[in-house]
Structure formats: C-alpha cells, structure tokens
Amino acid sequence: MDSRTPQGHGPSGAPDPSGVPDPSRPVGADGAGTLVIIPTYNERENLPLIIGRLHASLSAAHVLVVDDGSPDGTGALADELASADADNRIHVMHRAEKSGLGGAYIAGFGWGLERDYAVLVEMDADGSHAPEQLHRLLDGINAGSDLVIGSRYVAGGSLVNWPKRRKLLSQGANTYSRLALGVRVRDITAGYRAYRRAVLEKIDIASVDSHGYCFQIDLAWRTIQAGFTVSEVPITFTERQIGESKMSGDVIGEAFFKVFEWGMKHRLEKAGIRRS
Structure with missing residues (x-):
C-alpha cells in the first residue's frame, strides 16, 4: 500500500487551503472533493442530461468534460454549461482531435x-453509468478502498437493454x-x-498507451500490482439511448493480446522469484 495520503478538500469541493493532507477526511456525501x-466525442444531446443528473445526486461534485474536437458542437455546449454554472463546478478541456478514451482520461x-x-x-x-449510483463508489472509497469499480457482474x-452478443x-473478456x-x-x-488520488500518483499514468477495454484493464492491473486495495460495488449498466457505441474490433484485439502479454510476464x- 502506498503510504502517501490523499490531498484534503474543503467543504466546497475546492482544495483545502491548508495544503495539509488529511487521511481521515472522507469524501463528502454531496460529492465534495470529487x-x-x-x-x-459527439455527445451534444447526452452531455447536459448526464451533468444535470450528476448534480441532482451529488451537488458539490466537480465535472471535467474532456472533449476530443467533437464536430457536433459538444465542446461549445460544454463551455456554455460551464459558464452558466454559478458554483463553478463544471470545467472543460478541449483536445484538438479524437485520440481515444484512454488518452482523454489520462x-x-x-x-x-x-x-x-x-x-x-x-x-x-x-448515460450508461447512472450518476445516481455514484455514491456507492464513493462509499467504497470512504470505507478504505483505493479503487472502487462499479461492477455489472457482482x-x-x-x-x-444490452444485446446478447455484447453481453x-x-x-x-472479463473471464x-x-x-x-x-x-x-x-x-x-x-x-x-x-x-483515490494516491493510486494515480503512484502507477505512472503517463506511460499508459492502452485504449477502450484495454485501458480499464491496464489501470486496474497496475493498481493491483502496486499493492492498492480494489473493491467492486454493484451498478446498473444501461445501454445508451442516444448516439452510437464507439467500441471497435481493434479495441477488443488490443485487449486480448496485451492481457496475454501481462499475464505471461507476471507468471x-x-x-524467477521462486527459482532464486
């Protein structure tokens, strides 16, 4: 377990002005500190809905929209939402081109x-991730986990509304x-x-070059390898009703080969440790 503690936040969700990390301070029930x-990418219709639902559930949570140059105007809409938010909870990052889910998260x-x-x-x-269930993940963090995964399979x-083939x-892929x-x-x-921020500080996110499925596996694997605690909480995953899925065969193939490589290297x- 990494000995560093997460940086504290004040009641408003802004950084604690004292700058002193407080490991006992929980994430606020209203999302403060999150x-x-x-x-x-082309989520103009969905974006205001998901942010509205999030703030209806956790009023103090901050949002960072990372837009990859959406041609449908999603980025401009995000700027409008940020300007209209009197509590300054919405922030926007504009990236010049579409370069993958992993790159956006990093x-x-x-x-x-x-x-x-x-x-x-x-x-x-x-909308596939219900903001109304985010408190379950934050409760897991407050209970001591370093990474909490909203799981479909616990x-x-x-x-x-998922097609049988996708399921x-x-x-x-998970098995x-x-x-x-x-x-x-x-x-x-x-x-x-x-x-928890200590995880992302430790696992060298700058070296991650995975995408899609593989990006999620990669970060979870790095988290486990670094000795952090990972837990899962149940969620309801709902297939999108507006727009199209961005999953591709290339993303699936990348995950298959990289996971095989990581597993073999670990074994x-x-x-080698046992032989020594």
Whole structure:
C-alpha cells in the first residue's frame, strides 16, 4: 500500500487551503472533493442530461468534460454549461482531435491531480453509468478502498437493454482477463470507477498507451500490482439511448493480446522469484 495520503478538500469541493493532507477526511456525501471526468466525442444531446443528473445526486461534485474536437458542437455546449454554472463546478478541456478514451482520461487525471482533488471518477457521457449510483463508489472509497469499480457482474449488478452478443463479449473478456492475470475482479473492463488520488500518483499514468477495454484493464492491473486495495460495488449498466457505441474490433484485439502479454510476464516473474 502506498503510504502517501490523499490531498484534503474543503467543504466546497475546492482544495483545502491548508495544503495539509488529511487521511481521515472522507469524501463528502454531496460529492465534495470529487472530480468526475467525462470524455466526449459527439455527445451534444447526452452531455447536459448526464451533468444535470450528476448534480441532482451529488451537488458539490466537480465535472471535467474532456472533449476530443467533437464536430457536433459538444465542446461549445460544454463551455456554455460551464459558464452558466454559478458554483463553478463544471470545467472543460478541449483536445484538438479524437485520440481515444484512454488518452482523454489520462489528460483528465493529470488536470485533476494538479488541482488536488481527493478522488477522481471515470464516467461515460452516454448515460450508461447512472450518476445516481455514484455514491456507492464513493462509499467504497470512504470505507478504505483505493479503487472502487462499479461492477455489472457482482451480486446486485445488472445490465439493461444490452444485446446478447455484447453481453457475451463483455463476460468473455472479463473471464479471460481474470484467468490470464490471476485476479479476482469480476468486472475489470468496467469504465465506471473511482480512484483515490494516491493510486494515480503512484502507477505512472503517463506511460499508459492502452485504449477502450484495454485501458480499464491496464489501470486496474497496475493498481493491483502496486499493492492498492480494489473493491467492486454493484451498478446498473444501461445501454445508451442516444448516439452510437464507439467500441471497435481493434479495441477488443488490443485487449486480448496485451492481457496475454501481462499475464505471461507476471507468471515468469513469479517463477524467477521462486527459482532464486
């Protein structure tokens, strides 16, 4: 376990002006101290809905919209939402081109770490991750976990409106990853998750070049390897109703080969330790 403690936040969700980390201070029940990172590409219709739901559930949570040059005007809309928010809870990062989910999250993590948020959350813009259930992830952080994954495949988790093929693909990817890496996480590909800042400071996010499914597996694997505590809480995952999924065959192939490589490397390293 990393000995560094998360940077504290004051009641408003802004960094604690004292600058002194307080490991006993929980994330606020209203989301204070939390930054929710929402990558976007052509999510103009979904974005105001998801941010509205988030702030109805956790009024003090801050949002960082990371827009990859959406041609539908999502970035401009995000700027309007930020300007209209009197509490300054909405922030926007504009990136020149679409360069993948992983790159958007890494950029967002860097932005949040520079501003001393205690917890950084991944959330999709399309409504598949219910903001109303974010408190479950934050409760897990407050209970002592370093990474909390919103899981579809633990007791109480569920999938809504997913085609059978997608469900089988997702379950297969998780089973394969669990066996290849020798981990107990049942939904290691899940994209709804909350990180304590100490995790992201430790695992060298700058070296991550994975995308999609593989990005989520990569960060969870690094977190486990670094000795942090990972837990799962049940969520309801709902297939998007507006827009199109951005999952591709290339993303799935990347995950298959990288997970195999990581698993083999881990086993060889363990074998080398035993021989010595």
